Amino acid sequence: MNRLSWFNVTALTFGFAFLYLPMVILVIYSFNASKLVTVWAGFSTRWYGELLRNDAFLDAAWVTIKVAVVSSTFATVLGTMAAYVLVRGGRFLGRTLFSGMIYAPLVMPEVITGLSLLLLFIGIGLDRGVMTIVLAHTTFSMCYVSVVVSSRLVTFDRSLEEAALDLGCSSFDAFRLVTLPIIAPAVISGWLLAFTLSLDDLVIASFTAGPSATTLPIKIFSAVRLGVSPEINALSTIMIGIVTIGVITAALVTKRNSLRQQQEEQAAARVA
Amino acid sequence: MQRFVLIAVPYTWLLALFLIPFVIVFKISLSDIALSIPPYTPTLEDGFGPFFSALDFENFVFLTTDDLYWKAYVSSLRIAVTSTAITLLVGYPIAYAMARAPEEWRATLMMLVILPFWTSFLIRVYAWMGILSQEGVLNQVLLWLGVIDAPLTILNTTTAVYIGIVYTYLPFMVLPIYAALDRLDGALIEAAEDLGCSRVQAFWLVTIPLSKNGIIAGSFLVFIPALGEFVIPSLLGGSGTLMIGKVLWEEFFNNRDWPVASAVAVILLLILIIPIILFQRNQQRQEEA
Structure with missing residues (x-):
């Protein structure tokens, strides 16, 4: 049953080749000495040097990171609250509307989200810039955070919270001292997801950024519209490298933590 | 009280930054293009009376003619x-x-x-x-x-x-x-x-x-x-x-035709x-x- 047939081996080989070859080729060509991106002229790190001297890219990268840190932090707080309301909130007026508003942004075309937010910002006379991008990113990524966190809350043993309340905790303390440490891995992965979504976003940022703020994806998009560029290859390689290291580290850490936490939770439940 | 705050904060945020923007898109899809910033009329600043009386479906009609x-x-x-x-x-x-x-x-x-x-x-x-x-x-x-x-x-x-x-x-x-x-x-x-x-x-x-x-x-x-x-x-x-x-x-x-862009968005949303x-x-x- 678990023996890999030739069919399964072929499917996996071609499948993963299809997923990874384009990125591997991109990485290889980022070390190409030639300005002509399609002609191989020997190994060189020249484009990485050019990239580091390009102030426009560095500025955009800085704006992007600022936006991503701030918006993912807001999104994590709001998304965790929303998840708590969805899973533990019980019944309240407009609950269906609330859960609809959590799930709808996940499948909404970005062009529509971007357009509608821009029209709102102009309607209320808010100047477009870093702040409007942060507001926009917080709104769509809080929904992703709340989906991640609520899937953890659903499996979480409620009697632990009740035990804390019985022992005299206020409900806020019970959340802070019992619930939060247990759902922390989900909250952290929610933050990471929000952070990468914000880093990647081109469409919504294009609508909500004013002339004063340019993010890296906007910069990359306007550069590659005209064709392949060796500097963008170098930039892409750096971004792929950071993500790869980040995801692998996160996977290892969460695996270890979730094992430990499950054990603790079970032990605590036995005692309670 | 705590429960109220817990529900109200994310709720208000989503209402203000998700739902209301859609209402605005819908509204602008029924407006006329104008050579100004924002490039559509009527705006809400003119008051509610002229705002609603000037709304029409001509952007949607335009979409069907082109x-x-x-x-x-x-x-x-x-x-x-x-x-x-x-x-x-x-x-x-x-x-x-x-x-x-x-x-x-x-x-x-x-x-x-x-x-x-x-x-x-x-x-x-x-x-x-x-x-x-x-x-x-x-x-x-x-x-x-x-x-x-x-x-x-x-x-x-x-x-x-x-x-x-x-x-x-x-x-x-x-x-x-x-x-x-x-x-x-x-x-x-x-x-x-x-x-x-x-x-x-x-x-x-x-x-x-x-x-x-x-x-x-x-x-x-x-x-x-x-x-x-x-x-x-x-x-x-x-x-x-x-x-x-x-x-x-x-x-x-x-x-820069915002009303038509909004009408395009409304129809895309209806399809979705x-x-x-x-x-x-x-x-x-x-x-x-």
């Missing part, structure tokens, strides 16, 4: 349906092989499918520009192998858009199907084979029906975003590739409501099961 929009919706639907079908054909064998792989490989295989999702979408689409162009890697390899005599034109055609959509959305197809196949009890297939099914029959009669929910979820996860896709058609597609996301973008940024509702039903059924 071929471009009609063709763009039809072609977006065609591209989204076709690429969902191709993604399913490519994704199903991968998910199937993952579910059949030795237990100790599965976590790694899962991570390998998820990893591209964390990598910038824009960069993954851009990677294909260097592969598909006239002097690109693919043409060089094919010429070298002697498969073709002259370079193929793939970049800036609809074919490139299909490749781009299948590539970027493949993980969304693989993961739900894998989840469904992973839960599938192998004994059922053995039972079917014992009862005289051939392996192929067992696959069609047992495996496929039991992974139906995964297939449906994966297809919606590809179809819904593909329909409104902007980045892929604008980087990989050519002038002949009409997609509604791109039309909306150009209407807004190039023609049905698949979104079907998708959520499917998810709920799965959760209950």
Whole structure:
């Protein structure tokens, strides 16, 4: 049953080749000495040097990171609250509307989200810039955070919270001292997801950024519209490298933590 | 009191930054274009009376009179349906092989499918520009192998858009199907084979029906975003590739016709409501099961 047939081996080989070859080729060509991106002229790190001297890219990268840190932090707080309301909130007026508003942004075309937010910002006379991008990113990524966190809350043993309340905790303390440490891995992965979504976003940022703020994806998009560029290859390689290291580290850490936490939770439940 | 704050804060945020903006889009889709900033009339500043009396459906009428929009919706639907079908054909064998792989490989295989999702979408689409162009890697390899005599034109055609959509959305197809196949009890297939099914029959009669929910979820996860896709058609597609996301973008940024852009968005949303509702039903059924 678990023996890999030739069919399964072929499917996996071609499948993963299809997923990874384009990125591997991109990485290889980022070390190409030639300005002509399609002609191989020997190994060189020249484009990485050019990239580091390009102030426009560095500025955009800085704006992007600022936006991503701030918006993912807001999104994590709001998304965790929303998840708590969805899973533990019980019944309240407009609950269906609330859960609809959590799930709808996940499948909404970005062009529509971007357009509608821009029209709102102009309607209320808010100047477009870093702040409007942060507001926009917080709104769509809080929904992703709340989906991640609520899937953890659903499996979480409620009697632990009740035990804390019985022992005299206020409900806020019970959340802070019992619930939060247990759902922390989900909250952290929610933050990471929000952070990468914000880093990647081109469409919504294009609508909500004013002339004063340019993010890296906007910069990359306007550069590659005209064709392949060796500097963008170098930039892409750096971004792929950071993500790869980040995801692998996160996977290892969460695996270890979730094992430990499950054990603790079970032990605590036995005692309670 | 605490509970009230807990509900009110995210609720208010979503109302203000998700729901109200849609109401505004809807409102502006019923307004007239004006040469000002914001470039539409009437605005709410004129008061409610003139605001509502001046609203009309002429932007929607305009959409039906110009071929471009009609063709763009039809072609977006065609591209989204076709690429969902191709993604399913490519994704199903991968998910199937993952579910059949030795237990100790599965976590790694899962991570390998998820990893591209964390990598910038824009960069993954851009990677294909260097592969598909006239002097690109693919043409060089094919010429070298002697498969073709002259370079193929793939970049800036609809074919490139299909490749781009299948590539970027493949993980969304693989993961739900894998989840469904992973839960599938192998004994059922053995039972079917014992009862005289051939392996192929067992696959069609047992495996496929039991992974139906995964297939449906994966297809919606590809179809819904593909329909409104902007980045892929604008980087990989050519002038002949009409997609509604791109039309909306150009209407807004190039023609600066906000009322028409809003009308385009409203219709796109109406088209999407049905698949979104079907998708959520499917998810709920799965959760209950």
